[in-house]
Amino acid sequence: MGDASDRSSAEPLEFREVTKRYPGNAEPAVDGLSLKLPAGEICVLVGPSGCGKTTAMRMVNRMIDITSGDILLGGRSVKQRQPDELRRNIGYVIQQIGLFPHRTIADNIATVPALLGWKKDRIATRVDELLELVGLDPHEMRDRFPAQLSGGQRQRVGVARALAVDPPVMLMDEPFGAIDPINRERLQNEFLRLQAELRKTIVFVTHDIDEAIKMGDRIAVMQVGGRLAQYAPPAELLTAPATPFVEDFVGADRALKRLALQRVRDIDLWSVATCRAGEPTAAARARLTDADLDIPMLVDGERRPLGWLSERGLTGERVRPELRSPAEPIVELDDILRDALSDLLARESMYGPVVDAGGHLVGALSIQAISHAIGSAGSEVRSAAERVAGDAGESAGQE
Amino acid sequence: MSGAPLIAQGGFVRDRAGESSCVADNGFCLDWISKNLDRYQTPFLEHVYLVVVSVAIGFVIAVALGLLAHRRRWLIGPLTGVTGALYTVPSIAMFFLLQPLLGRGNAPAIVGLAIYTQVIIFRNVITGLAGVPKEMVDAAAGMGMTPNQRLFKVEVPLALPEILAGLRIASATTVGLAAFAALAGAGGLGQQLIVSSLIVFKSNVVVAGGLVTLLAAALDLVVLGIQRLLTPWRRAVLA
Ligand SMILES: Nc1ncnc2c1ncn2[C@@H]1O[C@H](COP(=O)(O)OP(=O)(O)OP(=O)(O)O)[C@@H](O)[C@H]1O
Numbered sequence A: 001m002g003d004a005s006d007r008s009s010a011e012p013l014e015f016r017e018v019t020k021r022y023p024g025n026a027e028p029a030v031d032g033l034s035l036k037l038p039a040g041e042i043c044v045l046v047g048p049s050g051c052g053k054t055t056a057m058r059m060v061n062r063m064i065d066i067t068s069g070d071i072l073l074g075g076r077s078v079k080q081r082q083p084d085e086l087r088r089n090i091g092y093v094i095q096q097i098g099l100f101p102h103r104t105i106a107d108n109i110a111t112v113p114a115l116l117g118w119k120k121d122r123i124a125t126r127v128d129e130l131l132e133l134v135g136l137d138p139h140e141m142r143d144r145f146p147a148q149l150s151g152g153q154r155q156r157v158g159v160a161r162a163l164a165v166d167p168p169v170m171l172m173d174e175p176f177g178a179i180d181p182i183n184r185e186r187l188q189n190e191f192l193r194l195q196a197e198l199r200k201t202i203v204f205v206t207h208d209i210d211e212a213i214k215m216g217d218r219i220a221v222m223q224v225g226g227r228l229a230q231y232a233p234p235a236e237l238l239t240a241p242a243t244p245f246v247e248d249f250v251g252a253d254r255a256l257k258r259l260a261l262q263r264v265r266d267i268d269l270w271s272v273a274t275c276r277a278g279e280p281t282a283a284a285r286a287r288l289t290d291a292d293l294d295i296p297m298l299v300d301g302e303r304r305p306l307g308w309l310s311e312r313g314l315t316g317e318r319v320r321p322e323l324r325s326p327a328e329p330i331v332e333l334d335d336i337l338r339d340a341l342s343d344l345l346a347r348e349s350m351y352g353p354v355v356d357a358g359g360h361l362v363g364a365l366s367i368q369a370i371s372h373a374i375g376s377a378g379s380e381v382r383s384a385a386e387r388v389a390g391d392a393g394e395s396a397g398q399e
Numbered sequence B: 001m002s003g004a005p006l007i008a009q010g011g012f013v014r015d016r017a018g019e020s021s022c023v024a025d026n027g028f029c030l031d032w033i034s035k036n037l038d039r040y041q042t043p044f045l046e047h048v049y050l051v052v053v054s055v056a057i058g059f060v061i062a063v064a065l066g067l068l069a070h071r072r073r074w075l076i077g078p079l080t081g082v083t084g085a086l087y088t089v090p091s092i093a094m095f096f097l098l099q100p101l102l103g104r105g106n107a108p109a110i111v112g113l114a115i116y117t118q119v120i121i122f123r124n125v126i127t128g129l130a131g132v133p134k135e136m137v138d139a140a141a142g143m144g145m146t147p148n149q150r151l152f153k154v155e156v157p158l159a160l161p162e163i164l165a166g167l168r169i170a171s172a173t174t175v176g177l178a179a180f181a182a183l184a185g186a187g188g189l190g191q192q193l194i195v196s197s198l199i200v201f202k203s204n205v206v207v208a209g210g211l212v213t214l215l216a217a218a219l220d221l222v223v224l225g226i227q228r229l230l231t232p233w234r235r236a237v238l239a
């Protein structure tokens, strides 16, 4: 089946004054939670252990009953829907992944389609399609059992299984929690790339603020007692934490964390005077007066940076290729700002040349410009999926 | 207990007394065994029948009780108590006690044997189901399986190794206990063993006893084979 034709569009999700009291507990686990999530966005519920994240998430598919208030999915109360029918239309990924060890990978992925009574060949086609979508080889994986997969592969199968009937909404409870940091980073990026394509409405639970900032279009910070402390996009959370609790929770390095949300192209670069070997010195000097940086960059015929020109290079009639220092570190427009800053610091350099995907010089990134960007709250910040979607183009450009 | 009717039924020693000095000396007589092996065929088949039928019936009942108790947790205590108490009834008493109700023959034997399987299989069903990781059940529910679908598509398959382990122990136990079914008039290898235990003819004890052991081992292999067939995933490991 072509999934474009029967793809269900994402639906908006809204919590309205949702409260959950477990019998016997004095404090509510979730207390009057209200938030709106537009269709196709990732909302991360984040907060310390026991603050009610899992409880809030599980009320969406009625795994936990709502004590008071309501949750609307696509404008319809979840309370008015049959729990089993509701759950089949909501993707569900839990921390332990919960793959059934006695079923093959194909059968695991086919769980919900089988419950819905899909025909065999439709299921088989869909399973292969999903395995490819999450980057696994269908021929190799289909007939294996979960025990024969690595943790990361199982995680991908878990996501494929949740996506099987293309549900408009997905619930993910610490989906990358049990995975080592290196693979977690990879899976996060892969997932964001997938989301850039699929645009599901996703409720994502984590207790890790860095993961929240990375994955969320919006972040709901909760505190113990099930109260919402702040609901905002990542950049706003970092620049304007609403309460001391949020400020403390996002951490003292929130200015640095903000750098992870921006790319080099998002901030004002310094202009750089370029010169070519053999051209008249006068022309080069003229260009230098207009530039932000008082050192010219020697470039080749295609504006590719060769190195910073030394004073002596400009003493003759024509520019001589005498360098004071190499063109390092070279920063790309699509680099994450945090990584670019790290490069500058590693080379003990105050600035570095910036090139576009073709390697042509477009300006210079300086530590000064970065600190200016950190200070200004208004500078552009991209959505989680867009930020990673750019990575694909970047790596394609390098090949 | 009077020995006379039993000797009349299967008195090997008296019949064959004149044939060899080995038999007369009550030795271990290969010669006698090879000549008389066919005498064991009917009792052996009777024994197999008793074991297979009673274990099958017992298994179905115990699994049904186990599934019921898994749903209605309060039943676990009483059912464990009752099946456990029945298991402690001495087998000789059990087969005599059932006769007033069921007469003599296969009926009391099969009922008695099936009762003995309950405690083992029931307990293994309960522990097997309790041992299913709760995130499996959670994932199943979260994907929209109904309680019955959860039970039969997830919980029972995952509890199967434990349940079949119970079946193996129950089968082995029943093969042994079925020897006493002769007391209920159901025949089987017990007929031979009980006769010989009265007369103490060693060759007979060795053959009948050996067949019982062999049957226990064979049944164990059959159930093991079924288990391997039904749970291929347990042998799957990361290459
Ligand atoms: N079934 C339950 N019965 C009673 N209390 C519960 C139950 N489930 C959770 N709670 C309580 O509700 C509160 C919120 O629990 P919840 O699991 O939602 O927290 P969480 O934010 O997901 O925590 P974690 O990060 O540790 O997973 C906790 O105080 C917890 O003890």
Ligand SMILES: [Mg+2]
Pocket (backbone or CB within 6 Å): A053, A054, A055, A173
């Ligand atoms: Mg939790």
